[in-house]
Amino acid sequence: VSVPTPYVARDLAASRGNVPHPSMFVRMLVRAAVLRRGRATSALLAMVVAAAVATAMLNLYVDVQAKLRREFRNYGANIIVAGKNGAALPADTFARVSSLLARRGLAAPFALVVARTNEGQPLIVAGADFDRVRQLDRWWLVSNWPSAPREALVGVRALSVVSPKKQPFDLSFQGHTIHLTPAGTLRTGAAEDSRVFLSLPDFVSWTGVRPSTIEVAANGSPEEVAAIMSQLEQALPSADVRPVRQIMEGEARVFGKTRSTLLAATALIILTAALCVLSTLTGWVFDRRRDFAIMKALGASGRLLNSFFAAEAVALGATGALIGFVLGIGIAAWIGRVNFHAPVVPRFSVLPIVLAGSMLVTLLSAILPISLLRRVQPAVILRGE
């Protein structure tokens, strides 16, 4: 075991005075860390874990909101664009909606008519863009999506009316008859179950009716969705643009509560981690009261002592924060993979916060014991009392 005292004494004697020699200052810092490896490591470890946990939580707090919003988009459309009083929409509406949305959401057009079966039973037939519907309405339970022309997707309740043995069937609308093959069945538990769906080209060539409704799933926060809505309203004066309140309000409630829970948990965890660092570091600095006393006895000024311990705290805080940041990003990414099956993007905007917080906590934990020790005579400390 080496004894630090002689080095400190000799070098301090050489540069006595209030202005410390820069290399001496650095040497003291490095020596303090090297000679008390065990204690320095445990303090650093506490700092690293605290910074890692804080980074992970802050990163998750920011990222999880985007992830949850995406989960909610699986509920389908949150905006409906419809022709006024059930009229068909102008032909270019869908193209305008698509270009306005760009990458901010999904849209799917629907056209509806009441057709009749061979037995004269009325039935709602819808024209839809199946590729878009598959992305927009993920809860549709479909046995087989139609792919060829004149293939229909038949709701489970409509099936018993039009094609109980899954045989081809005819539908007529205003004197025009279409011959369809059922490609698969559809189950949603809602109105779609009593409908027959055709591809839009088949539907338009049969009925001549253009889409009357466009379902839009707009991504983003409530403000972003509201902005998209008002843009749609301006671009489409001949259409009704209305929110799907059921989805929007439910989403807002669940989302808000989850975020508050997350915030409370984040605050609790970061507080615990900070207090842990504070108690460890306070113990560490307090433990070095002998070094402090010797430096003071050899004539170091209060300013020098303060800056020495402050520099040490800041160095420890910064190192711990940097290592912890890397670790925390890893933890957040792991949680993202396990829970959301999607990586959590590292947020470097979190780094300055973690860095500043770490240095603040370490500084605070250095100041507390030092201000206690300053009032004590070095002789009392050195005598071990």
Next chain:
Amino acid sequence: MFVRLVYESFRRQKRRKLLAGAAITLGVTVATAMIAVATDVGDKINRELRTIGANLIVTPQEDSLDVEIGGVNLTPPTDGAFLNEADLPKIKGMYWRNNILGFAPMLPANVALQHGGEAQDTTLLGTYFARQVSFGKESFVTGVRTTHPWWKVLGAWPDDNSRDVLLGQRLATRLGNKPGDEIMISGRRVRVSGILSTGGSEDEQIVAPLALAQEILGRPGAVRRMYVSALTKPEDAFARRDPKSMSGKVYDRWYCSPYPQSIAYQLQEAIPHSHAEQIRQVAQNEGAVLTRIEGLIFLITLAALLASALAVSAAMATAIFERRAEVGLMKALGAGKLAVASVFFAEAAMPALLGGLVGFVAGGLLARQIGQSIFNSQIAIQPVLLPVILMIAVLVTFSGSAVAIRRAVGLDPVFALRGEL
């Protein structure tokens, strides 16, 4: 001697022990609060998800097709089968009755609305708003105000026993009616108590108490379909199995799990001649969202446990490190490793138990506060958890002290006493 060592250490080092105790208390508080929140958050979020609307629908077994377009019902009024209104309260007699948060029967009727001398065809939807229903000795309130919380009314909700109606927003704008107006529906004069806005097809309809719709249709006790809002468990592969193919024990397990499928199955049993099904848009996504949120909170609780374990072990390590001179003295006087270690462990157990107890109570209060401020409802901590929490507190304190104690035990008394470590 052993007892005296431990006792004296507490008597003389009050400040130190208090600090260690405070660290343990804080750690246990955070851990308890997070465990309480994590165990309850699923139920709380599940209830919040119910604001998206009913997740199950009950229809007559032999049902005709719904032909409704733009809020206008094209189904012939007498067509198809009906459910019996008197059977509906039986829902509250089924196994998962406490998971049923509410239900709302629906009965559409085609009516002629007299306006400015001409008649206009519209759909009148009969339903419960907030109706007192009783089953056996139990009495409860149910209706669209529970199952469709996004419905907004300008004016007043009608009473379920009155002949007041709600007018859909777009219909009211077209007709120029306000709350308080009187309208003529199929020869009956009724009062409009409010204007209803839903964002859906009801905006084009008239919504009335169920009895009025039955009277117009001339079918007392008839209900076309019923929406049920139930707390369910996210569906998994087991939930999707066909109950008919299950053996006795497996069937019981399936029946007694609140999956959407098993609740639908029980609804079918409770209401004669009915067919119950999940509304997939609501039920399926609900499961996904719930699983994600629960998983997230679970992982965060692990992080909280880690952070609090760290806080406790850091405090213990510091406390033991400061007493290396004492260890040196004990060893110099001939104490073995076991003796030194057991003194420290005994000293650690006391603050661990006390801190654990105080932390448990404080954590319970904290969880309650979180529940109150975020969910407006209680998050109760189960007293059963106390021994578990205490055990965790002792375990964490011991494992946190272990490294420090191992180092203390391995100290060379000479260096320790000279204070050179």
